[in-house]
Amino acid sequence: MLLVGCRSGRAGLLALPLLALLASPRPLQAAAATEADMLLYTRIAALNVCVALVAEVPFDKAVVIAGETIARVIRGEHDSAIEQLGGQPLSLDELRRGSINSAVLGAAEVCPDQLPESVRRDVEAAVQRVTGSEAIPPPPQPATLPPGDAAN
Incomplete structure (x- = not known):
């Protein structure tokens, strides 16, 4: 079979997966980001800040890059909607602000010693205002096996 406009037909064969992708049904509206999604995105943003x-x-650049990345993921994967905030689409600016805040709070848990002292103080003050807690809780530690139970 020879495809129109192609001497060998190879270009047409290469286009078949693209045509199949375009023809496949796409959901009309993506699901809002769940709490589990948001925890994952916050952790990713925090790790990006720490690595940066x-x-x-x-610090300012690291946080903006991490926040922008997460805001765009939420926009692209969840049509800018977050279940915990009512499931209605948020503006990109609202997503950015929230994602940057999440990145900072997450980094304060994951790598507090790498944050500027003023940021660490501000985060601790904000956490205290909201929760009444004196400090940011430390990240969970990996489980340890009792002596003699180590895997070989």
């Missing part, structure tokens, strides 16, 4: 800080990226 180790690589000597200035």
Whole structure:
């Protein structure tokens, strides 16, 4: 079989997966980001901030990059909607602000020693205002096996 406009037909064969992708049904509206999605995105943003800080990226840039990434993921994967906030689409600016805040709070849990002292103080003050707690809880520690139970 020879496809129109192609001498060998190879280009047409290469286009078949693209045509199949375009023809496949797409959901009309993506599901809002769940609490589990948001926890994952916050953790990813926090880790991105921590890695960037180790690589000597200035804190402000590290946080903006991590926040922008997560805001765009929520926009693209969830049509800008978050279940915990009512499931209605948020503006990109609202997503950015929330994602940056999440990145900072997450980084304060994951790598507090890498944050600027003023940021660490501000985060601790904000956490205290909201929860009444004196400090940011430490991240969970990996489980340890009793002596003699170590895997080989």
